[in-house]
Amino acid sequence: MQDNLTPMMRQYREAKDSIPPDAVLLFRMGDFYEEFFEDAEVVSSTLELTLTKRQGVPMCGFPHHALDTYLPRLVAAGVKVAVAEQMEDPKFAQGIVKRQVTRVITPGTIMDNALLNPSCNNFLVSLAAAKEKRALACLDISTGEFRVTEISDGHKLCTELNRLGARECVISHRLAAELRETDGFPETRNKILWTELDNDDFDFSRAEEFLKEHFKVATLDGFGCRNLPLAVSAAGAVLRYATENLRQDAKHILKLEVYSVDHSLELDSISQRNLELVETMFGGGKSGSLLGVLDHTVTPMGGRRLRNWVLRPLCEHDAIVARLDAVEQLKLDPLTLAELRETIGVVRDLERIVGRLNIGSANPRDFQTLAVSLGVLPGVKTLLEVFDAPLLEQLNNRLELFPELSEKISQAIADEPPALLSDGGVIRPGYSQQLDELRAAATDGKGWLSQIQQREQERTGIKSLKVKFNSVFGYYIEVSKANLASVPEDYIRKQTLVNAERFITPELKELESKILGSEEKARALEYQLFQELREFALGFTGGIQNAANALADVDALLSLAECARLHHYNRPGIFEDDRLIIKGGRHPVLDAAMTGSEKFVPNDCLLDGDRNRMMLITGPNMAGKSTYIRQTALLVVMAQMGSFIPADSAEVGLVDRIFTRVGAADDLARGQSTFMVEMVETANILNHVTPKSLVILDEIGRGTSTFDGLSIAWAVAEFLHDDPGCRCRTQFATHYHELTELAQTRRGVNNYNVAVKEYGDQIIFLRQIIPGATDRSYGIHVAKLAGIPTPVIERANVILELLEKAADAPRDAIASLPRNTVKARRKKGREDESDDMIQLRLL
Structure with missing residues (x-):
């Protein structure tokens, strides 16, 4: 088959064999990227392009300048993409144009700005396993962040994968087989691309040698990897995979950080979703989430850092207090706060610019942006010097200045450089005398020749003298035979014609060398100067990354201070005991959304590890129970991430984990009903809760019969209160009024309800949480507000009255009620339906 292919198609097959088998190949041919065979079918289907055939070979393609349009769509569809570029100018190629795969783009190895979300990290992760232990390595190739951890708890592993929001995970064939056999894939399996690698890629010795070679070190102990062989295996595999796809060494990855998931408040994927920390449950947008309220960052790095803080609140008292101290000082100086935000707002994405510089994909505008961004650092340092909060002083000390680099870039790069180096005009005039001469030759060559011709005509007196050009001799002077006697001695005869002779001069040949190919030479020299500037800038990689990291922290702190100033937040007290005492607390998202005269109703919270261990909250739907308990969890998250709160x-005693069970939904993909999902989530809480946890429960047991549900809810509440391994702070919202009796037998349970005012058959929700139990659910009132037809509401009231008198009344007793109590609207096609049938249908 290979022998029958044309040279072009053989070249295509060779390129195809060099990439992962599940990747499609975009093959550059002139002004188009072409796809053939099975790749053409995938690309045409994904991008809705026309699929054609030539000599029986399926093919499709698109213009090379449309790559930034089509590539994001392919990657978003989960397609791995390899790009083969032309490595030489077709005009000068000897035979077939040389082509080479320059990069492989997978969801976890994206470097293109057009494919990246500026406010989110793009993590590629890897998993390695041995016995009961798991190691997780995470790498953001676009920013250079590289971290690894070892985890023995599978629940924590799933939590960390969700928190990272990983796009792609690499694992060995062996581990993949084990996970499939035990259905042990983490819960993110439907949101993540799983890439299987050879088992040897996770071999410890191979991974260790690869990492040592990359970091140019003799041992990995300096990174904290001693006695962490599983972590080293995961880290080596993920970095090798990334660099092989990039076809680059990724020199901007300068360190490997070992971290522990136990140093942050644990928020599993369910709690992240229920609390809408970084995106809403419906729509998935940032607006309407906690992050949407807190995010006033002005740089991409700051946006990513704040998002990470929201998903990873702190668990260490001193670290939280240090952030609060910094936020407090910034909030109390609004003028400097505003000036800092304005100054930092000029800074662009330094982390990703440095990444592109190191892999060679940075364009001229990246250099200009880098110089402008670095140029504001002195102003930032000056403004930060007015604060004495230890954290702000530390960050200011980490802000290194780069005057030499900024000056070099400003001298070299034009004021308005093109996006592409190949367009020319990148290097500023005056930076290189040689380049200036070549550019002048390319633009002024004809003028120079005209000047020489006029001068030689005047010098020789030969009015018919001409300066001409051909491909054999280049530039020459042509003189008719009648004027040969006037030819100067310094003319060198080159060719004799019938009616004229052709001459050259040293000056003309020197000018020829400048003119001919001057444009190509200028571009080649410009490329060389650009690469020299890039090499110079690479020497500052580590310093720029450190400064970018510090700026990210500063921007995030400024955002929290600005949010506290705008919304009148106050500083929480942080303690190491089990207290959780909130006065006048408000839901941060709803409070920020309310405008004008409408104001959010504040509420208190009193929880501790003793007599106020569980708040049992009853009250009608729509009254605000769910909002209130979510509010408590959100305020704890804000406090422990170092934010002021509404x-x-x-007074917040440190929480190690937050668990939520809120809302109801089927999981049809796993064949689980609403009730099964509820029970699975409840089981997860009961199996992992600790005495330092905060548990938020809403309507446990409502997905089954009344007595089943009540029994389960009662038992869950008792377990959380009584079990020595739990005894945690809990808010339990329920419709089961019977549960209020727990307060009579459990010293740590206290009843609360949502205040309601009644006016006749109307109710008003006061949104106020008050001590005591409620004895009514007001469900029929809520149904009326929802628009349930009046006959249904009237019939429901009759049935409710009967049920309240005799909870075990048989169905036929209800159905035998007088017919005149039924006022139903007969629909078309049911005019002949009896009142008895209507009664049964309503029941």
Whole structure:
């Protein structure tokens, strides 16, 4: 088959064999990227392009300048893409044009700005396993962040994968087989691309040698990897995979950080979703989430850092207090706060610019942006010097200045450089005398020749003298035979014709060398100068990354201070005991969304590890129970991430985990009903809760019969209160009024309800949480507000009255009620339906 292919198609097959088998190949041919065979079918289907055939070979393609349009769509569809570029100018190629695969783009190895979300990291992760232990390595190739951890708890592993929001995970064939056999894939399996690698890629010795070679070190102990062989295996595999796809060494990855998931408040994927920390449950947008309220960052790095803080609140008292101290000082100086935000707002994505510089994909505008961004650092340092909060002083000390690099870029790069180096005009005039001469030759060559011709005509007196050009001799002077006697001695005869002779001069040949190919030479020299500038800038990689990291922290702190200033937040007190005392707390998202005269109703919270261990909250739907309990969890998240909170005052004892069970939904993909999902989530809480946890429960047991549901809810509440391994702070919202009796037998349970005012058959929700139990659910009132037809509401009231008198009344007793109590609207096609049938249908 290979022998029958044309040279072009053989070249295509060779390129195809060099990439992962599940990747499609975009093959550059002139002004188009072409796809053939099975790749053409995938690309045409994904991009809705016309699929054609030539000599029986399926093919499709698109213009090379449309790559930035089509590539994001392919990657978003989960397609791995390899790009083969032309490595030489077709005009000068000897035979077939040389082509080479320059990069392989997978969801976890994206470097293109057009494919990246500036406010989110793009993590590629790897998993390695041995016995009961798991190691997870995460790498953001676009920013250079590279971290690894070892985890023995499978639940924590799933939590960390969700928190990272990983796009792609690499694992060995052996581990993949084990996970499939035990259905042990983490819960993110439907959101992540799983890439299987050879088992040898996770071999410890091979991974260790690869990492040592990359970092140019003799041992990995300096990174904290001693006695962490599984972590080294995962880290080596993920970095090798990334660099092989990039076809580059990724020199901007300068360190490997070992971290522990135990150093942050644990928020599993369910709690992240229920609390809408970084995106809403419906629509998935940032607006309407906690991050949407807190995010006033002005740089991409700051946006990513704040997002990470929201998903990874702190668990260490001193670290939280240090952030709060910094936020407090910034909030109390609004003028400097505003000036800092304005100054930092000029900074662009330094982390990703440095990444592109190191892999050679940075364009001229990246250099200009880099110089402008680095140029504001002195102003930032000056403004930060007015603060004495230890964290702000530390960050200011980490802000290194780069005057030499900024000056070099400003001298070299034009004021308005093109996006592409190949377009020319990148290097500023005056930076290189040789380049200036070549550019002048390319633009002024004809003028120079005209000047020489006029001068030689005047010098020789030969009015018919001409300066001409041909491909054999280049530039020459032509003189008719009648004027040969006037030819100067310094003319060198080159060719004799019938009616004329052709001459050259040293000056003309020197000018020829400047003119001919001057444009190509200028571009070649410009490329060389650009690469020299790039090499110079690479020497500052580590310093720029450190400064970018510090700027990200500063920007995130400024955002929290600005949010506290705008919304009148107050500083929470942080303690190491089990208290959770909030006065006048408000839901941060709803409070920020309310405008004008409408104001959010504040509420208190009193929880501790003793007599106020569980708040049992009853009250009608729509009254605000779910909002209130979510509010408590959100305020704890804010406090432990180092943010001021919307409350009059707060005393927050450190929480290690937050668990939520809110809402109901089927999981049809796993064949689980609403009730099964509820029970699975409840089981997860009961199996992992600790005495330092905060548990938020809403309507446990409502997906089954009344007595089943009540029994389960009762038992869950008792377990959380009584079990020595739990005894945690809990808010339990329920419609089961019977549960309020727990307060009579459990010293740590206290009843609360949502205040309601009644006016006749109307109710008003006061949104106020008050001590005591409620004895009514007001469900029929809520149904009326929802628009349930009046006959149904009237019939429901009759049935409710009967049920309240005799909870075990048989169905036929209800159905035998007088017919005149039924006022039903007969629909078309049911005019002949009896009242008895209507009664049964309503029941």
